[in-house]
Amino acid sequence: MSNSFFRNAFDRIAAAREKQARRYVGSVLLSLDDETLKSLGHSREELSRNARSPYPF
Template sequence: MAQNGFFRNAMNAMVASRERQARRYVANALLLLDDETLKAAGHNRADLERRSKGAPYMF
């Protein structure tokens, strides 16, 4: 298995960070909906609150 180069590792880390940021953003947006709408969409408030926590946004 070949090792990844510096720039590939940096890009992978940046993409992973932005994915986590997007998941937190979506979870926070969904938390604005009422419980009935969340349930109809297959979500629950406790899971979304857990997903909305995390490190603060860098950007």
């Protein structure tokens, strides 16, 4: 049982950190110009839609 507790705790921490990293990367990408975003395969609208907070923490 303790094995599943630690596995669940680790999975939740990893998921939270992944969300945090996505928000951070999204906010940095939003600081780029539209042409650069397009060359990277992103659009400002897509990033704005997915951005929940301007700050990662």
